[in-house]
Amino acid sequence: MTKAKKKTSNPGILHFLVSRAFLLNVVLAVVAFLLLVWLTLWGISRYSRHAESQTVPDLTGLVSSDAAALLDRAGLELSVIDSTFQNDVRPMTVISQDPPSGARVKGGRTIYVVVNRKEPPPTEIPYIEVGTSYLSVVEILESRGLKLGNISYRPFQYKDVFIEMRIQGKPGVPKPGTKVAKGSKVDLVLGNGLGDTKVEVPDLIGLTYYEAINLIQLKELNVGTVIASGAISDTIDAFIVRQFPPSGADQYINMGSMLDIWISDSAPDLFQDEENID
Structure with missing residues (x-):
């Protein structure tokens, strides 16, 4: 008489799947996965600032240090890219900015400004x-x-x-x-x-350049070409040795006309003596 074989089942796997240790491992794995996903998304968000959008404040008229502090509070950065000079603007204040005020930008964006120079x-x-x-x-x-x-x-x-x-x-x-x-x-x-009003041609010979200029202006005339005769050490104290047009009786020119003058370090008499020797 043969004995019937008993069907035996392996309760080990089923027991493990419902065990507390397995469930704890599953929970820990899910938590670790979710934490990894959150950290990844947080890192991406912090790096690219996709989740944030800031309104660019108006920086015009602020000194660069105040502008930088204002941007820092808004999560933005400042970069001075150029400087210019305007008489009617306070030194070192922002003249222009890019992007302009009111624009929406990502957090961490750099705002470029032009400031007014000190000098x-x-x-x-x-x-x-x-x-x-x-x-x-x-x-x-x-x-x-x-x-x-x-x-x-x-x-x-x-x-x-x-x-x-x-x-x-x-x-x-x-x-x-x-x-x-x-x-x-x-x-x-x-x-x-x-130019039609006539004035007498003044006699400039022997005067210093400074004296001649004053006399020319007093006569309502203008200085034309100034020609140096030799080396000149000091133009203001140089002597007038020649002029055109020349002065003389009944020598008149139009008011506003120009007088050409020749100047020298030597007075006219010395200048003439040197010419005679030559």
């Missing part, structure tokens, strides 16, 4: 020929960053043409190439077109 950069006094038109003079001055100041008139053959200029706050007529601050105001002397 104006230098520029050179341009050479302007006597007789240049007023409009051309203004264009030349503006191209050098200079501003138009006061305008006065002096007798001259032609109207509204350049005679001379002066820098406000500085004595004398500046030489071309002189360094001045950008934004400086330039006063102009223009011709008034009264």
Whole structure:
């Protein structure tokens, strides 16, 4: 008689699947997975700031340090990319910005600004020929960053043409190439077109250059070409040794005309003696 074999089942696997240890491991794995996903998303969000959007504040008129502090509170950064100079703007304040105020940007975005310089950069006094038109003079001055100041008139053959200029706050007529601050105001002397009025030609021979200039202006005339006879140590104290047109009885020229003068370190009598020896 054969015995029937008993069917035996393996309860080990089923028992493990419902065991507390397995369930705990599953829970821990799920928690670890969720934590990993959260950390990944948080890192991406912090790096790219996709989840944040900031309104760019208005930085115009703020000094750069205050602008940087304001942006820092908004989660933004400041970068000064350039500087310029404007007389009517406080030094080191923001003049312009990019992106503009009110724009929506991601957190951490850099805002680029242009600030006003502490001191104006230098520029050179341009050479302007006597007789240049007023409009051309203004264009030349503006191209050098200079501003138009006061305008006065002096007798001259032609109207509204350049005679001379002066820098406000500085004595004398500046030489071309002189360094001045950008934004400086330039006063102009223009011709008034009264060229038909006759004046007597003054006698300049023997006068110093400074004395001759004053006399020429007193006669409502203008200095033309200044020619040096030999080396000149000091133009202001140099002597006038020749002039054109020459002075003399019944020598008249139009008011506003130009007088050409020759200057020398030697007085006219010494100058003549040297010519006779030669």
